[in-house]
Amino acid sequence: MINPEVPRKFARLVDQAHQAAAEFFRPNSRKYDRAEHTYPKELDVLAALLDGLSASGGGAGASGVRRERVTGAGNHNGANMRLVLGTIEMCWGDVGLLLSMPRQGLGNAAIASVANDEQLARYQGKWAAMAITEPDTGSDSAAIRTTAVRDGDEYVLNGEKIFVTAGERADCVVVWATLDRSKGRAAIKSFVVDRDTPGFELVRLERKLGIRASDTAHFRLDNVRVPAANLLGSPDIDTGFAAAMQTFDNTRPLVAAMSLGVARAALDETRRLLTESGTPVDYDRPAHTQPAAAAVFLQLEADWEAARLLTLSAAWLADNREPNSLQASMCKAKAGRTASDITLRCVELAGPLGYGENSLLEKWARDSKILDIFEGTQQIQQLIVARRLLGKTSTELR
Amino acid sequence: MTERGGKRDAMGRALALLNRLARLSALDRLRLREPVRRGVYGATKAGFTAAGAGGRAFTAARRLARPERLPSASSPDLFDLTPTDEQRMIRETVAEFAAERLRPAAADADTACATPADLRSTVAELGVASLGVPEELGGLGTERSAVTNVLVAEAMAHGDMGLAVACLAPSAVSTALVLWGDVTQQATYLPAFVGSDVPVAALAVMEPQVLFDPFSLRAKAYRTTGGFMLDGVKSMVPGATSAELFVIAAELDGRGPALFIVESGTSGIRVEPEPAMGLRAAGMGRVHLDRVCLPLNALMGEGQSDVYAECVRLSRIAWCALAVGTAQAVLDYVIPYVNGRVAFGEPVSHRQGVAFKVADIGIELEGMRLLTYRAAARAERGKTFAREAGLARRLCAEQGMRIGNDGVQLLGGHGFVKEHPVERWYRDLRVIGLAEGAVLV
Numbered sequence: 138m139i140n141p142e143v144p145r146k147f148a149r150l151v152d153q154a155h156q157a158a159a160e161f162f163r164p165n166s167r168k169y170d171r172a173e174h175t176y177p178k179e180l181d182v183l184a185a186l187l188d189g190l191s192a193s194g195g196g197a198g199a200s201g202v203r204r205e206r207v208t209g210a211g212n213h214n215g216a217n218m219r220l221v222l223g224t225i226e227m228c229w230g231d232v233g234l235l236l237s238m239p240r241q242g243l244g245n246a247a248i249a250s251v252a253n254d255e256q257l258a259r260y261q262g263k264w265a266a267m268a269i270t271e272p273d274t275g276s277d278s279a280a281i282r283t284t285a286v287r288d289g290d291e292y293v294l295n296g297e298k299i300f301v302t303a304g305e306r307a308d309c310v311v312v313w314a315t316l317d318r319s320k321g322r323a324a325i326k327s328f329v330v331d332r333d334t335p336g337f338e339l340v341r342l343e344r345k346l347g348i349r350a351s352d353t354a355h356f357r358l359d360n361v362r363v364p365a366a367n368l369l370g371s372p373d374i375d376t377g378f379a380a381a382m383q384t385f386d387n388t389r390p391l392v393a394a395m396s397l398g399v400a401r402a403a404l405d406e407t408r409r410l411l412t413e414s415g416t417p418v419d420y421d422r423p424a425h426t427q428p429a430a431a432a433v434f435l436q437l438e439a440d441w442e443a444a445r446l447l448t449l450s451a452a453w454l455a456d457n458r459e460p461n462s463l464q465a466s467m468c469k470a471k472a473g474r475t476a477s478d479i480t481l482r483c484v485e486l487a488g489p490l491g492y493g494e495n496s497l498l499e500k501w502a503r504d505s506k507i508l509d510i511f512e513g514t515q516q517i518q519q520l521i522v523a524r525r526l527l528g529k530t531s532t533e534l535r
Numbered sequence: 536m537t538e539r540g541g542k543r544d545a546m547g548r549a550l551a552l553l554n555r556l557a558r559l560s561a562l563d564r565l566r567l568r569e570p571v572r573r574g575v576y577g578a579t580k581a582g583f584t585a586a587g588a589g590g591r592a593f594t595a596a597r598r599l600a601r602p603e604r605l606p607s608a609s610s611p612d613l614f615d616l617t618p619t620d621e622q623r624m625i626r627e628t629v630a631e632f633a634a635e636r637l638r639p640a641a642a643d644a645d646t647a648c649a650t651p652a653d654l655r656s657t658v659a660e661l662g663v664a665s666l667g668v669p670e671e672l673g674g675l676g677t678e679r680s681a682v683t684n685v686l687v688a689e690a691m692a693h694g695d696m697g698l699a700v701a702c703l704a705p706s707a708v709s710t711a712l713v714l715w716g717d718v719t720q721q722a723t724y725l726p727a728f729v730g731s732d733v734p735v736a737a738l739a740v741m742e743p744q745v746l747f748d749p750f751s752l753r754a755k756a757y758r759t760t761g762g763f764m765l766d767g768v769k770s771m772v773p774g775a776t777s778a779e780l781f782v783i784a785a786e787l788d789g790r791g792p793a794l795f796i797v798e799s800g801t802s803g804i805r806v807e808p809e810p811a812m813g814l815r816a817a818g819m820g821r822v823h824l825d826r827v828c829l830p831l832n833a834l835m836g837e838g839q840s841d842v843y844a845e846c847v848r849l850s851r852i853a854w855c856a857l858a859v860g861t862a863q864a865v866l867d868y869v870i871p872y873v874n875g876r877v878a879f880g881e882p883v884s885h886r887q888g889v890a891f892k893v894a895d896i897g898i899e900l901e902g903m904r905l906l907t908y909r910a911a912a913r914a915e916r917g918k919t920f921a922r923e924a925g926l927a928r929r930l931c932a933e934q935g936m937r938i939g940n941d942g943v944q945l946l947g948g949h950g951f952v953k954e955h956p957v958e959r960w961y962r963d964l965r966v967i968g969l970a971e972g973a974v975l976v
Contacts, residue, residue: 138610138619139682140916141909145612212615420925421844426748439929443902446909450901453614467898516891523890526866526897527874534890 141446144214147222154223157183158230158398163497166231169350170500174342176306177237177350184239188262217387217452221394225445228398229405232504233350235395242303243267243388243512244311247327250384251370260329266307268298268356276517278313279322279378283358285314292328292368294361297340300511304354305339308332311369312358313381322378329367336361347503386462387455388512389469393448396476396508400441403483403501407434410487430486437479444472463525470518473509480505587799587806587822590734590779595722602718603669605679607917616908618686625666626686632661633694637702638956641695644816645959648808650701650774659733663687664706668713672721673729676713681849681915684710684976685856685907692860693867696963697816699857700974704773704817707853707975708736711782711794711846715836720796724780736780739769739822740850740972749847749971752792754785754824756834763787763834765795765803765827773973775806775820782835783824784843784972793838794846795829803827813962846975848924849914853974855907855927858935858967862900865942865960869893872955873945892941899934906930911976932968939964 143151161183169177227235235241244265248257274280283296294314304310309331317324330337336359343353365372370381408418416428424432447468454461480502484491491498509515524534618626640651666683668674684706691699709728712721727734740749754767765785772778778799787793797804805823836842873884873893883889910923942957943950950957 138608138615139617139622139908140610140613140615140912141905142612142912143614212611212613212617214613218614420922421847422750423746423748424929426746426751435925435929436933439906439926439933440902442906442909442923442926443899443930443934446905447898447902449614450616450905453616464901467901470894471898471902516887519891519894520887522894522897523884523887526893527870527884527890529884529890534885534887 141449143218143222143449147214147219150219151222151226154226155229157186158227162227162230162234165234165350166497166500167494169233169237171349173344173349174352177234180234180238184241187238188240213456214453215456217390217455218449221390221448221452224391224394225398225401228395229402230398231350232395232399232508233348235398236302236348236351237306239306240264242307244307244309244329246388246391247311247381247384248329248369250387251327251381256329256366256369260309263308264303264306265329266301266303266310266354268301268304268310268312270300271297272299276514279325281313281315281325282318283312283314284318285316285326285328287316287365288362290365291362292365294328294330294358294363296358298356298358300343301354301356302351302511304356305342305352310337310356316374320374323375325378325381326372327369327381328363329369330358330361330363334361334363346506347500348507383462385513386465389465389518390448390451390455390461392508392512393444393451393468393472396472396505397441397445397448399501399505399508400444400472400476400479403480403498403505404434404438404441406496406498407483407486407491410490433482433486437475437482440471440475441479444468444475447471463522466513466518466521466525469513470515470522473515473518476505476508477502587801587804588735588777588779590800591727593723593727593780593798595719596726598718598722599671600718602716602721603671603713605667605669605676605713608678608680608682608915610916616905618682622683622686625683626690628661629663629687629690630693632657633691633699637691637694637698641698641816641956641959642953644695644698646815648810648815649818650698650816654698654702655733655735656731658702659705659731662729663702664709664728664733667706667710668725668729672713672725674713674725679915679917681852681911681976682908685852685911688853688856688974688976689860689863689904689907692857693864694860695816696857696861696960696966697814699860700773700814700817703853703974704738705733705736707738707850707973708780708782710849710975711738711835712796714845714849715794715842716796717832717835719832720835724796734779735774735777736782737772737774737778738782738846738850738972738975739772739775740784740847741770741772741970743768743770743821747969747971749784750792750844752784752786754783756785756787756793756795756829758788759828761828762831763795763829765797765824765829767824769822769824771809771811771814771819771970771973772806772822773814773817773819775822776808776818778806781822783822784846785824787834787838790838791840792843794835794843795833796835797824797827797829797833801827801829812965813959814966844921847971848910848921849975850972851924851928852907852910852914852920853976854967854970855903855910855931856976857974858931858964859900859904859907861960861964862896862903862935862938865938865957866893866896866900868955868957869896869942869945889945892945896938896941899930900938903927903931903934914976928967935964935967 242265244267285292285294309329312328312330315324338357340355418431418434424435451461451464451468484498484502665674757764781797783795783797803825807821809819809821876883906927910920910927913920939961943961
């Protein structure tokens, strides 16, 4: 029965995540925006707390997207929706800090999605980052040049990886490499590389527009030897790339949720400022009969609500084990562009109060930009959606 | 059926609908032997009519002890986007009707600024209005069905928005009576809406004003000794010249806007056609109210401000549903077009400039749909929905128009000519940002 509402059973989780965001993230938000590359030690306490929460089935972080076994017929609201809801609240606090949460990396999401049971057990409790992008390869992940060559019980990895979120702080990095460059995407595999493996060299940390609390690492791999058992998924060429790409079906709604969180923060603060200054927002009166700022606000909130429902529906499909790549890309596209639009507009509406560093509005407008880029840019999402709607292959519609 | 002592259950209601449909096909076959009756209302197109259409005498038949309302819908407390079996069946039936009857008639009805009379009777046969009327009053409804109404409006608008408005306008009046009518009002007017001869009726909220605000009306209702006196002008009233019954919004003695039941034959009512950019098939008109005297029990919902606000919100949700259906029609039409149209040696859909527009139509359309469903789902469960209806309206106004605009653009010059329906959808979708009243979920 059509009812696009978050069930009451998640109210406690949402409330807990919101309080964590308000009490741990917000007070440290500006501090680590200024002190880029400094480890936010406050998060260790929070991470322990969250580990406890997930153990009790409450988890509010960005990991653990392994598909639950659905028991019984009928409609389910489960782990995917829980994660989306928790992520929205945490990113209402601070996106950069969420991305720095120990053991909540995108590599953890990849492991949760494609690892076998042995690997899953081995990496339990580890913090895993994800390394796909290379200096000459961004969105075209099938064109990566980092190589993996089988040598006995090991693979030898060589290449360069950039834009590795939490790369310095993580315990291990999921590295994408090709077994045979002439075989294209079919030969691409992911390997878990422990941070202390010889030859795995941290070149530098990037200085960025936003999410400065999160470190972004550049690695060089020089004859890095990893056990063959560290390869995620099937070692055979011709299988597995699609499975690896399916990780994105799980992580894209989470990045969309991050966009929703930061955008909601900007909307809440702008609403407060507008109301204080005597410009209330009325949902009943036509937008054009209200002050221009209120009309703009209504438009922004409408876009936010659309992004939110698209994201929840992608998570809902995953919870019910239905294919959701289309919805995952749709929500990522809508939420990504909406977060940029909302946070930038809110700075404009708040004027000097929004642009100055005394407010977090200017920070959110910087933080949000990355969310329309990583885990597949806006344009990649549009490509995926367009191919699906038009019935085109990736060779027809490039 | 037995468990509710003779009341219809979901399957029973679905069967009742199918039965109506079966009768409909028989009628259709008969109609094929009749001359085309298109443009019957065309005669009323030019000039003022002397008075409202008038028509049947509405008299209170069997009066119940208290007004009959549909209970709020109930369902498990879970996020869900799956329609019920009953909703799916209704949606399929209406979609078929829209594809077979509305779409083929749309272009001519648009030109004629009139709804073909046979379509109206077909919709009456379908029993669209009955869905929202309680069984105790002869309808098919057992609980509040705003979502079902949204699905119906969406499916109909996929055929044609103008004709959908014409077909749904009477149910706006019957839904208003179910929601806010008192015992006498329900007994007097509702029986007509569950029969096969449903009266043309309209919910008139809009007024010919710049920056029109439904919460600040120029039409006035004054208390008189025997009842009320109405003065003002209502705009964009569907089927105005042939309507037998209106529900009219007017400012009540400075107390705020309220709804009045007005029979179109009442003295002082003058109707003129008001063709517009789009929605032409709905046969819209202006209704002039010049010292129209109404009895005391013409006032609905005791003039309470929350009744009127609820009416405005439910109406906006209905417009959103129409926008979703029309935008879906645009998407369904442009996909085969851009795949088939070749330029520079390959289909134009192989260009990102074209393909990304299609992607964005798909993305924004899905957002429009979800916001509309959410507002309707909250409404039928008796939750607050002012915010959700307001946001759905904003999104559907903005993105619906953008989709209409892109629909024409993607066909290029071919989109600009009437050989393709996209130019009509462009004109129709403009209304979502400004329409109030007329339809209700």
